[in-house]
Amino acid sequence: MTVTLDRLTKEELLALGRELNDQYGQFREAGLALDLTRGKPSPSQLALSDTLDTGDGGSGGFIAADGIDTRNYGGLDGLAEARALGAELLGVRPDEVIAGGNSSLTLMYLYLLNAWLYGPAGSGSAWRDGGTTRFLCPVPGYDRHFSILEDLGIEMVNVRMTADGPDMDQVESLVRDDPAVKGLWCVPKYSNPGGETYSDSTVERLGRLGTIAGPHFRIMCDNAYAVHDLDDTPPQLENIMDACRAQGTDDSLVLFASTSKVTRAGAGISFMAGSPVNLGAFRSRLQALTIGPDKVTQLRHVRFLRDLDGVRAHMRKHAAILRPKFDLVQRRLSEALDGKGMGRWSAPRGGYFVSFDALPGLAGRIISLAEDAGVKLTPAGATFPYRRDPDDTNIRLAPTFPDLSDLDQAMRVFTVCVQLVSVTQRLAD
């Protein structure tokens, strides 16, 4: 029988605490070494793309559709066919896309660096010239987005996430009131870590944001999980660039994606999309920085994935591997914690993470207790700017990499840690 934490008597709490302590002790003795920290594909997912080299991608030589020899220098924007694939993925025109190297994070860093140092719209638009630069960060969010801003010395302002995406009332009011706010991070589909997909209304308001903000405000839209559905009736994300076009705010949006979680993590291709103003200013930097992306890898990918339909077919194979893992996480969380008032968690329909909110003040302790039992979790605070979770509540679970039996074990340890810390805290209150 399940009883909510705050209805238990002291004696019941003590008994439960002893029981949990025993279970925890057994886990510790088992000498586990499990890792739920990073959103890495599993080896079986990676193997789905092993024919990149020797299958379709290998035949047909190294010459692209327009006759370009991919083994030689040149082509700052990437191969035409790679740009076309990126355009389908991001819902824009091919001429609005740059197909890059192995990391969309690098494109994001360089875009922001360029905007801060030289200006997102060229001469006279550099963010640094306006003194303090601030950026809106929906929380919890992706640590590497925050690291870029921290590296560039851009101040981060937390914005609440809702089931529909960032709290747009808060976003609009911050943008309206503070001209130092130069941008907003977004992961519009299966947001990291909460799994939210932005609602139609949120997308429409993102399109309108550029009419409120100054001309050099930018929505950094990392559509990392655009095609990473777990089931066949996924939530639909409205086209954000179209929402901007409808308002004449095309310049306010920059989109990113990559094939890292489609083919190979950190060995695929990246995409960036934006208006001529955005791409133009960015290209002038790119020109000095590179002789162009690895076009052999781009050609290989396009031959392997073909088009958006090909990508979707490929992603269904990923889903078949990932679904049992995400189901298992939900099952273990429900079995152990349903109705106990010890935390809430997301039930994402795609993406790479499950977001768990412990009782306020307990996330750090749960994470260290799990670590002592050999289960590594993402460090407390990692999902917040400056690694400071103001309520010490959020824990990001990454179930993709471990195999099912390791994941099962890790989740059993995790749920015992959540309960043990919650009960201990309740006893101390």
Next chain:
Amino acid sequence: MTVTLDRLTKEELLALGRELNDQYGQFREAGLALDLTRGKPSPSQLALSDTLDTGDGGSGGFIAADGIDTRNYGGLDGLAEARALGAELLGVRPDEVIAGGNSSLTLMYLYLLNAWLYGPAGSGSAWRDGGTTRFLCPVPGYDRHFSILEDLGIEMVNVRMTADGPDMDQVESLVRDDPAVKGLWCVPKYSNPGGETYSDSTVERLGRLGTIAGPHFRIMCDNAYAVHDLDDTPPQLENIMDACRAQGTDDSLVLFASTSKVTRAGAGISFMAGSPVNLGAFRSRLQALTIGPDKVTQLRHVRFLRDLDGVRAHMRKHAAILRPKFDLVQRRLSEALDGKGMGRWSAPRGGYFVSFDALPGLAGRIISLAEDAGVKLTPAGATFPYRRDPDDTNIRLAPTFPDLSDLDQAMRVFTVCVQLVSVTQRLAD
């Protein structure tokens, strides 16, 4: 019979001018479309590495020697075996190497950006904090080195090249007299475009430069042609890092190389080498900027090239393709211009270029005349900072990409243009 330009009478000059004009007219009518502009490998050179994907590089799976799955995230410094290969190429220890992505130019840009913005030795060492930053540029040199400095707003100071490398008297005096001078570009073997290999004495003095300069001075040493010999008894370059170690100036040197002209141009791997101080400061930037390089490409390269001996064996195949092209350029230049006092040219024993010095003031006119006849040459001034050749004399010839018959035709056009412009100028004097 060959007569030097300045010994010809006016009548002889007029007759020669008419003859050259006729030849030039025939070339124009032929409707040529030839390109000697960029140092690109030819298709037959690129084909030498086509088994990267399906040969040795394809077997053995995706797991590196230390068990790392190259298809997944991680590893900021690159694969251990790639770093070891880079270490052999650059003459340093593997722990002094970062193996990067498809472009060493990107590593150079990012190193300089980091040094200027954040400091080459971390906190407190940022070049921009000292106001104007200057850099010494041996000329003629590589346009893309200069573009990076121009992009970052670093002032460039020309330094004379000699047969032994940069004029070290001039370098030492500039470094001694001007604390704003923060660095020096070097291409120590088969320098671009002159083909010079730095002498032992130059290398020794480069090692000592750090004792004269301030602690944040850096020699940017792009060893792009380290193994790009044309014959079997190539000039030997002394180990520059050893020269620095001998003087305790390890921090003053950063080395770069890539496989772009070994395997595939812009689709290989890059290397950067430096002391712990240099790599440490750089890594802190890299950490925010990337999830690591494409390790699949790195593994493939190491399996294909194996080690420095493997690289040298591979480069002998390149030499067999390139030698006839470089020989042809020398032959055409000699036949047409020997003893005529219309210019001087380099006879490199490796690398990718032949450097031609026309009579002062004529390079731009020769280049446009050739272009009108369908032969594209590197733009006048490209080998100098700010695209300004003070004497308008240097022309970079890149004979690697065209096939022999195109190259032959292009060289015939070029030498006629040199003569025609020289004779015309002499008549006008």
